[in-house]
Amino acid sequence: MMAAGGDLDLLIGTRWKKPPFIRRAWLRWLLILGTGAYLVAAVASVEVNWARVYEGLERGAAFVAAFGDPDFTSRWQDIRDGMLESVIMTIASTVAGILISIPIGLGAARNIAPLPVYLVCRGIIAISRALQEIIVAILLVAIFGFGPLAGFLTLSFATIGFLSKLLAEDIESMDRVQAEAIRATGASWLQWVNYGVQPQVMPRLVGLSMYRLDINFRESAILGLVGAGGIGATLNTAFDRYEFDTAAAILILIIGTVMALEYISGIIRAKVQ
């Protein structure tokens, strides 16, 4: 943005030009040319059957229209059971995930845990974060059979990676003075964690848990696609039968639940912080 003192004389009298986002010219041109070449190659390799797309526009319009007139009634039994199963899986897996991720989060904080424990816990977090929910669900369905148990285990596993990592980062950036003060009173390790560490990270932990509850509900909506329970199976059937009004009803329920959860978690987070 600003020119150095010597350059200023040169700049006086010349017209101001907007400084480029990337200052090094060769890097800027390399990036622009590279991006252009890639985009041409990428777009060229995508085969689009425009006739099929054009045909589909009608169905797309039917789907958008279905949002105006969703059909909750004709498959209400399936929708209700699916939503209930999704909610049950969400709650159970969030609770289990939080309970497991607290010790792992403590272990993954370098300022609390000894090195071997730290490495093991960081390893668990890395594995959990690298595997997507849906892939874990496929494997767990193959192992445990169809049903909500596989979904519950999948979501718990995913929650561990998410919460432990953020909790560990929060513990690592905590105020050492408070924790030191508790230790100076002669507290045991457990008392130290309970009175010196926990109050500092609790507000954020509550906020993150609420956020994860929200994510778990959204994820539970797709686990049914691979047979791991929840509303996804009902939704998949509705799409397969081109019953767009039922699908629209399910999507409206999902969006509504997510919005309600976000609203509630906003209130709770404002209270604890």
Place this chain on the structure above:
Amino acid sequence: MAIISLPDGHRTWRRFTPRAQILRWFGYLIGVAVFVWCWNRISEATTWFFVWDAPRIAGDILTRATPPRWSYMEKLWWPIWDTINIATLGTIAALVMAVPVAFMAARNTTPQISVSPVVIRMIPPFLRPVLMTSTGQDSYTIGPIRPIALLIIVSTRSINSLIWALLLIAIIGPGVFAGIVAIAIRSIGFCAKLLYEAIEEIDHGQVEAVTATGGSRWQVMAYGIVPQIMPAFAGIAVFRWDINIRESTVLGLVGAGGIGLQLSSSLNVLAWPQVSLILLVILLAVVISEWVSAKVRGAII
């Protein structure tokens, strides 16, 4: 925090008053009850025979899946290219759509009108934080378009890309194109949300400075606002690209192109050595994209 008198006359410190303690225990009790009920429902829907058999099955799958069938790799190069394209083109399309949504959602850039307090009182309280953009002593402004932008953000964000893909396959047929559109729609909400938060946090002085030179509404945007949010924009783009690489690897499970198609067909014929190879490739792609995104974000910030 409270000082409590013990029965023997001593005074001691407790973190909570007895009343607060009882309330907390009651809260825990309800929480445990809900969890146990949920667990029972899950347990009822589970065939426990299969679960007790699980270690054997898991061991069986593991022996079948190792070693991965490396020769299958030559059939994976093209799907990998497709997967990268789905993520990249999807991210670009999402950003193009997210920018106007973000500007409509940010309190300081959304089109707004001044209204009298009477109108404010007519708005239901839970809608006020959504609609109102600024409050002064006796002047209020509301942004009538803001709720629409926020609705776009929440509805695209709350539906997973796999569901978008299902929907688009039903509409425009299976293939890479459905995957790109699914990724694009799903990412709008995420990008727009982060971007509008960045717009709301800009330094107002710079905007005022450009306005003071007589800049038009568009000039103020181009010279006062855009340079301030450019680093955030680049960071969001790379961050979302990283997430989209992850998501596009599994889109094929429902038929939307990419390496997930191979995963799905290998699973259908129980070709476990191919499955393990594909999972390794996906894992590698995720790790590389995360590394690239971390590097680029480190360079920007």
